[in-house]
Amino acid sequence: MSQQVSGGMPSEKPKEAAATVTARHDAVRAALPFDDTRDFDDAARGFLGTIADAAITSEQGRTVWTLKPYGFLSDMEAPPTVDPSLWRQARLNMHHGLFEVVPGVYQVRGLDIANMTLIEGDAGVIVVDTLTSIEGARAALELYYAHRGRKPVSAVIFTHTHTDHWGGARGVVSEEDVTSGRVPLIAPNLFMEHAVSENIIAGPAMLRRAQYQFGPFLPRGPRGQVDCGLGKSMAAGAVALLRPTDLIMATGDQRSIDGVAFEFQMAPNSEAPAEMHFFVPRYKLLNLAENCTHNFHNLLPFRGADVRDALAWSGYLGEALQLWGGKAEVMCGQHHWPVWGNDRLCAMIREQRDLYKFTHDQTVRLMNHGLTASEIAEVIRLPKSLDSAWHARGYYGHIRHNVKAIYQKYLGWYDANPVNLDSLPPVEGGKKYVEYMGGAAALLTRARADFERGEFRFVAQAVSHLVFAEPDNAAARALLADTLEQLGYAAESATWRNAYLFGAQELRQGMPQVPPRAGLPRESLAALRTVQLWDMLGVRLNGPKAEGKHIVLNWTFTDTGEQFVLTLQNCALTYLAGAATETADAGFTLARSTFDAVIAKQTSFPAEVAAGHIKVTGNPMRLAELMALMDEFPRMFEIVEPKRAVVT
């Protein structure tokens, strides 16, 4: 899968776990309640059937999803190279198939990182979330039909804006179903505004960073990727965004869907910018989307995102308890397995509520005592009652990075120490550190001794300086790789493990060679407002190249009725909406859909002009001049070593 593209050393292979790491695992075994196996009962409860290895392939025969490479997780006992608590979670996430939640409510789990929940109505079935891919959603619905009989999909509910919850919608409804109004698509307010935009402006950086979070290029195995915490892995396959036809606007909103009453609760700016919970009285079913899962979730995923609001998150869980804590008999989410029984589900919601509240409040308390983010991460400890709750463990998020997210939310990147106001970047700083430490050989000697003592965190910091100073120093790369690997083996968080192990792999093998990033699909483009397209263009403008340029373009979109003046001046691209100027260099009149097709590279601007789909006034070459100033972003860039490309 991966080939050497930079200074890697393909001969270096994964190593055994160090004694200090296995000692740490022994301490985990002693500290956590491994004899409490109710989660395994719950994850298996109501099993009706599955497809072999949960394997899903596309029509072209490409693997969209499979659990086959995870067969090694059938061992009960964690190997020395995996934290036993993470191993337990990775085994729980192996359950796959169709499960009865209560008669009339079913879940497909383990066919994607997320779940599909199916709620039977009077005439058909209501589908809650549609997995990441069209192929996956289709397979999930077929699995349901195989056990419950074929019936029409009477509605689709999207609980929130992340792709693993809507990407496969076209696998359960046709365009005709939606446009005719036969099947409502129900979503929280501002769904379209956030479904795509969260990953747009910074998309190229996020996608590369996501490789470190999920580990798609790591081998599966005891020395590689074992889980993501929330589920196994990212799914491949075809994705299409469908526009909701019915938005839930406020807590307390109700709907009767296929004869079934639903009560909704809004939860914006929690796990996603637009998210909602609901209660179904007929089934005494509470669905808390992705805000009450069997792990400490992320306040800031490693891929990068807007920081999530821990205080609001906790508040929504408290409100859900208040609204339905006296009524619900089963609770499910859109990841992991349900919890049955009013006492147990209320206990879990209370603990999750307090997990986010405790972390928020104690972080802010320590902040107000003057502690910085890394200092808070070092001292904060969950109370025993939460620390020993399996669902509060940091398999996806982790308290040690969630506190940094809270710090960032309130205070930002700067720790207020002016030493860190304008510190040298990694290469320049690395060279000085190595020099001050007495050179590469002296640094490595000390680092090796610390490695033997298990001081991996500092060894990683110190040797990283050397790798940035001397990226082709094979001994430095090897020691840093070995160090990150031990940190990965020791990590309870799946995302930490993936990050460390992928860092080690890239130091050994270089970055994986992968085809260039595909452009945005046209359906996603169509979901964007025109101003978002201008914003995307703005961040591609190469400022230095634009020095001295002044370009003004009028745009008229016939299908949306919009007008814009797009101006390049002072190396910045700005726009004015609802306006046109007589002094423009050129003007273009076209349909937004034509513009989308050009951006999606389904056609070209000159071809559409020639076909008469774009009307031009003035000098159209000024647009070509502007487009020549746009950067193309690489799919891959160095992370654990200096950038080979010079970027200014």
Ligand SMILES: [Zn+2]
């Ligand atoms: Zn999700």
